[in-house]
Amino acid sequence: MKPDQQNLWIYQLLLLIAVFVIWHALTATGILPPFFFGRPLIVLQKIWEWFASGKIYMHLAITLVETVLAFVAGTVLGLGIGLWLALSPTASALFDPYIKAVNSMPRVILAPIFAVWFGLGIWSKVALGVTLVFFIVFFNVYQGVKEVSPVVLNNARMLGATSRQLLRSVYLPSATSWVFSSLHTAVGMAFVGAVVGEYLGSAAGVGYLILQAESVFDINTVFAGILVLTGFALALDGLVTLAEKRLLVWRPAQSETEPL
């Protein structure tokens, strides 16, 4: 039987199981040293323990809060500053080289500075996430404003829009639609900021669990942490897809026909 629309997920699941079986076979026979590659059964057991004992929930909640705060703050800042610079040629000309410079800087190196400024709690992670999210949103808003159809703009003006009304009814919706097209990347970046921040110095969060396990060479726990993070990222991405479907109804989808 070949994979098709209906049974595709069965094949995808089989693929996952196969990877675990091969991983298990290689480490159990000693072809790959378990000290470096872990043992999948122990990894799964570790994950089970985390959830069964409830120990993981606190760490997941911390990582989630950091991600959400970084995402919201980065989006609001990116939207505001993006709109401002896109609509004000003078300001945009003035800031242009600095925006480019900060954007091309690898922002992870700011983590130590944020740790000094904001301490080892959640705020240093939020700050790191914000610097990552901000630029994605900013460039998309900027693009969104520049790409507003001049005909739509002129039409709104002829229908009597003031410049404030133009901002609200034309620029903002256009910019938001561009922001939404980068929502997956933005949420992903907020998550990266949170986890990397935790990994570089923290007292809680899933990144902290990984950091702790690594320092005692507990490779199984490191793998367990990575798997939990992956599942978490997938769940976040699913939520974003849902939000997108609800908020972008006005955008043409690929195809909207329904089979009889």
Added chain:
Amino acid sequence: MTDHSALALENISVTFAARSAGATAYTAVRDTTLVVERGEFVAVVGPTGCGKSTLLNVAAGLLLPSQGRVTVFGTGLSGLNRHAGYLFQADALLPWLNALDNVAIGLRYGGSPKRDAHDRAREWLARVGLAHHGHRYPHQLSGGMKKRVALAQTLILDPDILLMDEPFSALDVQTRQLMENELLELWSADRKSVVFITHDLEEAIALSDRVVVLAAGPETHPIGEYPIDLPRPRDVAEIRLTPGFVELHRDIWHTMRDEVMKGYVQSQAQ
């Protein structure tokens, strides 16, 4: 004040600055005068690319002419033309608003409460035959439906002057004739002053009181004006078969033919 024309373009010239170094400035319109009386339906025809949209943008106040003066009901125009409604050639609906909100947006800009605006918008949607399509977004409407929504969006504000830029040129022949008849019906109800741009001479004659023919660009200007004394009300499909129409068409086409050829040669050269 009552003796003033609705819209007067006096000695208008439009020169576009060169976009890049080395390119020369382009004079699209040269010394053009066009007067539209109250309640008059004027059609402007000219070969593609001659400067029709440019001229209409000047009349709308969207484009400042390099030379000349625009007066609206006797008053010099500065800024946007607040007496005019503009039906654009390209899709101009706000893509993120559904049909009802698109029609209502002008009233909302003017400060009407949402409920009143929606009530009037529903009336207008019904008037253009889209009573049951208010919830649809522009991408869910056909080309003809979008034009109807755009027409309602403009007419709901009851402008004294209606500027239309090849509004039906993207539609198939049947839809187009339907829309032309609907337009004439709406227009006959309150006789707004209309400037209707088209490159289709038959459409121009069928709809208008007067046809103005523009020369091929650059430096376009009117090369002929023809009063259309065909009886109203008209049916655009039937009127094309009457002897009066055929005769007018022959006369005007005689003037236009050379310009169309010129325009064609130029577009080939570009």
